[in-house]
Amino acid sequence: MCKKKWILIGLSAVLFISGPFGLISEGIAKKSLSFWNMPFVTQEVSPEYVIQWEKDVQTALPDFTVDNFYGPGKYKDQRDKFLLQAKSGTPDVIEGLLEDTAVYVQKGLIEPLDSYFNSWNEKGQFIESTLAPLRINGKLYGLPYNTNARAMVYRKDIFEKHGLAVPKTWDELIQTARKITELTSKKTFGFYVCTEVGGPRAAQEFISWYYQVSRRQNMFEVVNGNIKFNATVDQLEKVLTLYDELFKDATFPACDPNVRGTGWPVEDPGYVAGKWAMAPMGPWLWGRRTESSIAKDILENRTAITRLPYSSDGEPATYLEVKPIMMNAYSKDKAGAWKLIQYIVSKEKMANWLVDSGGIPARKDSTDMDVFEKAGVQWWMKGFANELPISVTMAPVNWGPVSEANLRAVNFVIYDKKTPREAAQWLYDRITELKKNNEL
């Protein structure tokens, strides 16, 4: 009896302490928000920055608890899981690729932000060209936190040492890359290009080359919900011929044949480890300078940025990336989700994030902040910003099967299973079939 009495007293004390003043009251008072954000998982942003961000968000949104699980850490997995579970209301806010936005809109999973955005007094700070790709069927489906155009990073020390000219055309790229492979006895291959089937970066690099031969015309056009396929077999053949030449079984090939079929997890670490002298790239690579002293030296002292080499019978063009922050249409607290979005894309947060990871802010006032200059990252940002005028955004279609087909055709060519012409015809037929089956 006495024992029971003491247990009851103990339980009452615990409830008293944790009730009004403790954990329970905090849990009841604070609302919970979730945010899926791949760069926080993959160390595209440094772990130190993520810790600081978590501290700051507690101060900025005192009424909310933001979950520190930032999603699966791969865009494809994140997309698949969001498609399945968005209706549960989690996550409230999601970061992603522009290609994801089109998919989520088709499925009705993300909330149009027009009413929130139009009543925000900071809306004028956003650069219009970064908002435009996020407007689908006249509605704004996300706010951009980062934009970039693909350029080419190259090892200026290697070029200077061997007196090489920076390539401007595809032919020059192939010849120069082969030369570097030879001069370094394959310790550093001249070039790297992603060829992974299903890899987002490989798809983006392919489309950059395509925009060049199509003279910046999009592969698809969406007019009143109807999709028009613009590519021709000849255009596709030109792009595939480039891949063929890059991996051609020469004594000193432009690209390492051992990395055929690989993607960004090989491209980025490979460049900062000195394995390739040139690579198509975006500003995120800057985030890798903390990986090692070699990476820091290569990025800060030995790298320069230039335009992607282009097809002689095309024109300079590149892929425009806009990274959106989107709101789950099924979020149980849309007002809270909007506050979180405002915080993520606020002037200081956007600037600090991109100083850490490299990137071009989507806000004018963020760009003007002196943090970029202090961090010595301005030259880096400028290198990519220079390419914005020639960059092309992707049409809002379901790119998954198209990108897979593009890279399958690339793999046919680089593994000598088909000629560029045969692969181009296969690719053209495949995309036509996808369109016919209403799968885009």
Added chain:
Amino acid sequence: MIKGWAIGLTAVAHPVFSHFNMKLRKQQGIMLILPAILVMGLFTVYPLLEGLRMAFTNKHLLKEGVRYVGLQNFIRLLSDEIFWVSLYHSVLLTAVVVFLQFVLGLILALAMNQKLPGMSLFKSIIMASWVIPVAATVILFKFMAQPDIGLINIVIKTIGFENLNRYWLGDPNVALPFIMLLHLWRNVPFYGVAFLAAMQAIPESYYEAAEIDGANTRHKFWHITLPGIRNMVIVMVTIHVLWTFNNFDFVYLATGGGPVNATDVLPVYVYRQCWTSYTIGYGASIGTVMLLLLMIYFIVFIKISERDKIA
């Protein structure tokens, strides 16, 4: 005392009472298996029927509105080049892997059946490959296959074949055999231990009698050991045909079906249809074909096994 009373009651039971008792027992039986039936119905039968139903629709994860398209998905399969390549690889992978697992597992079991020092420790160690998660196994082998720094290439270079240094999973001619190697590495010890257990259940007197009759080692193996482990062989082969044909993780994690289509198998192709193209209906039709193929296999296999048993 109660027990005795109950026995007595049963012994003198009236036919009506006995009928009631049987009915009660039947109901009890039904109640006992009901939870299992409900769970199976919910998690096996319903998804199976739903999958079969979807195979006849144009269901697309991103599109609204689903309609029945009859056999259209199956007709599309006939001209789908990647489907046929994947089917060929699935059948080849299953046949080669299950056969080699059987042979190597048998050799391993025979070796482990010898009374040698340290054998019990060896038996424990070899099961490690079965205990290690598939993802870890694949990462391990992918790392070993890396050019320059991978163990395989270091060994190859050390013995003077520097020109063979390559990423082995990136070579279209090697990738599928490499996947087979992963299956073998994981499953052969399991076969070995299972066959060993079956071998140890064979009475020693059979071998002694055979020796008296002048049987040599080969005779004893063919006429005592092999028939003695027959039931275990049937179980292991049946399970592994199913597992290997349906295996997704080894291929998906190691190569994703590449390079080109060198390791494409049906489960990975189904996944890509559903989660890259979002064509759930078409993916379900491929799953239905897999189901039919496995059912045909099992019917034939079970019939042959039963016929052999009777013979």
